[in-house]
Amino acid sequence: xxxxxxxxxxRQLGDSLIIKTAVRLMVPFIQLFGLYVIVHGHYSxxxxxxxxxxxxxxxxxxxxxxxxxxxFKHMSEKVNAILGNLGAAIFIGVGLICALVGGLxxxxxxxxxxIPLGPVEWRSFGIFLVEVGVGLAVMSxxxxxxxxxxSSGKMDEGL
Amino acid sequence: MxxxxxxxxxxxxxxxxxxxxxxxxxxxxQSPANSYLSPKYIEHAxxxxxxxxxxxxxxxxxxxxxxxxxxxxxxxxGMAVVSVLRRNRSQ
Numbered sequence: 481x482x483x484x485x486x487x488x489x490x491r492q493l494g495d496s497l498i499i500k501t502a503v504r505l506m507v508p509f510i511q512l513f514g515l516y517v518i519v520h521g522h523y524s525x526x527x528x529x530x531x532x533x534x535x536x537x538x539x540x541x542x543x544x545x546x547x548x549x550x551x552f553k554h555m556s557e558k559v560n561a562i563l564g565n566l567g568a569a570i571f572i573g574v575g576l577i578c579a580l581v582g583g584l585x586x587x588x589x590x591x592x593x594x595i596p597l598g599p600v601e602w603r604s605f606g607i608f609l610v611e612v613g614v615g616l617a618v619m620s621x622x623x624x625x626x627x628x629x630x631s632s633g634k635m636d637e638g639l
Numbered sequence: 640m641x642x643x644x645x646x647x648x649x650x651x652x653x654x655x656x657x658x659x660x661x662x663x664x665x666x667x668x669q670s671p672a673n674s675y676l677s678p679k680y681i682e683h684a685x686x687x688x689x690x691x692x693x694x695x696x697x698x699x700x701x702x703x704x705x706x707x708x709x710x711x712x713x714x715x716x717g718m719a720v721v722s723v724l725r726r727n728r729s730q
Contacts, residue, residue, distance in 0.1 A: 522690045527698065529709075568714045571707055586703035604689040607699030614710050621717035633724030 503545035510538040518615040522604065528614025535615065536622030543626065548637055555623065557635065564620030570613030574606060 518531030543551035575586040583590020588606025589599035597605065627635055663670030680697055690696040698706055 521695050522692055524692065525694070527695055564714065564717065568710055571710055575703070575707065586707065588700065600687065600689050603687065603700055607688065607690060607695060610699050610703065610706070611695075614706065617710050617714055621713050624717050625720055628720050628724040633726045635725070 499545050503541055507538050507542055510541070511535055514538065514615075514619075518611055519608075521611050522608065528611035529618055531611075532615040532618025533622055535619040536626075539619075539623045540626045543630070548627065548631060548635065551623075551627075557627070560620050560623055563616050564624065567613045567616030567618070567620060570616070571610050574609050574613070578606075 514531045514534035514537075516531075517526035517534055518528055521527035521531070539551050539555050542554060574588070574591075577594075578587050578590045579585045581590050581593045588603045588609075591602045591606060592599045595602075631637060663672075667673065680693060680701065684693050684696040684701075685691060688696045688700050690700075
């Protein structure tokens, strides 16, 4: 990894204005598309896993085109860890609340007791809540894996 | 030790391959999964969940437990990588 980094520095490959500008323009649209894939999972192919990977890819792209510090500016390590844990907690929390209010574990129609939307609507909305949790967790873990592996755990420069 | 591990792997693989002989044929309409489970999902999923995309309905509602542990698997992978690789600057 170190040798590769030095080689790249010698050949002056790391600082391309075209790549940086293109990435800066693309990242918001990639993130918007990721959110769309998560939210539109009820009607089209997509859902939490796919949307989460697209969201994570936008931050990985930032870290690739600039450096790791720039990606920390947009998503710090702490926020990333909080979002990842929150995502997993949303999924398991929704399931637990279903069980606590008297239904089965992950039977979303039981949530009708808390907010009366109708059991069928709650099953639809419960899937949405769960997908958001999956999306957050997958996004955070993808970014975390890239950060750790590309900088061998030091979180200083990356590739 | 290595040959022992290889032997164990080969035996398990052979057993699993032998087990696949009893599977129903690929896309067999008479197989147990296709004869009552799939038609039930296809006929009732939209009524029961109001989700037009059947894949999402099955993934998020009928098979929610499976999806939960898929998330947990990814989460564990992340935690394992962090616990092995992450180093603080002071060390």
